[in-house]
Amino acid sequence: IKQISRMLMKLFQRARLEKPGQVDPRAAEFTLSLLVAMYDRSGTGYVKTRSAAAALISLSGDTLLTKYRAFFHFYAVPDGKETLITRSALRSLLTDLNQIPAIVGEGCTLSCVEIVLHDCFQGVLNAAIVEDKFLSWLRSEPAVLLWLPTCYRLSATEMISHQARCR
Numbered sequence: 436i437k438q439i440s441r442m443l444m445k446l447f448q449r450a451r452l453e454k455p456g457q458v459d460p461r462a463a464e465f466t467l468s469l470l471v472a473m474y475d476r477s478g479t480g481y482v483k484t485r486s487a488a489a490a491l492i493s494l495s496g497d498t499l500l501t502k503y504r505a506f507f508h509f510y511a512v513p514d515g516k517e518t519l520i521t522r523s524a525l526r527s528l529l530t531d532l533n534q535i536p537a538i539v540g541e542g543c544t545l546s547c548v549e550i551v552l553h554d555c556f557q558g559v560l561n562a563a564i565v566e567d568k569f570l571s572w573l574r575s576e577p578a579v580l581l582w583l584p585t586c587y588r589l590s591a592t593e594m595i596s597h598q599a600r601c602r
Contacts, residue, residue: 436480439487440467466491473534485509486531493532499587503573506532507566519563526552529579536582543579551577 443463451458459465470490474482492505510528511520520528529548536542555572556564564572576584 436467436471436475436482439470439482439484443467469538473538474531483531485527486534489528489531490535493535493583496590499573499584500570502583502587503570504566506573507569511566511569512563514563517565519561519565520569521563522552522556524563525555525569532580532583541582547579551579 440463443466447458447463447466450462451460470482470487473490474486488509489506492502492509495502497505506528507520508518510524511518512524526548529552533542533548554577555569559568573580
């Protein structure tokens with residue numbers, strides 16, 4: 436948690452320099468509290484870096500495709516000439532991401548994760564999939580991750596300004 440805290444301090448310090456006045460001075464503290472609430476419920480003092488990264492990626496302002504690619508690269512493993520994501524790595528990713536809606540009482544059960552995991556690997560003979568298959572599956576908006584594109588679309592519409600006037 437201390438390492439993540441230092442990283443968040445640096446991250447938000449840099450963000451404050453890039454966007455003066457737009458980043459709350461306590462952003463690092465708030466973000467760390469959220470990560471601890473999601474990933475250290477038993478109070479061990481440890482949060483997996485990969486889990487924290489998945490949460491930060493999902494809550495970032497990047498495009499969905501950029502987020503999906505980042506998920507793949509954080510959870511995939513190199514296998515010769517290509518990089519693949521295994522069933523167990525995808526299970527870890529889905530479990531980590533499920534903690535975000537779970538913090539507000541909207542998470543799904545482990546059986547939901549297994550169902551969408553089976554769906555992703557349906558028709559796949561190998562123990563792992565390539566990035567294109569992974570991205571294609573995510574673009575189909577699996578139910579367990581439906582909150583992610585929904586939140587992205589909501590945040591994207593906040594920036595839209597219409598010049599029409601109502602009477």
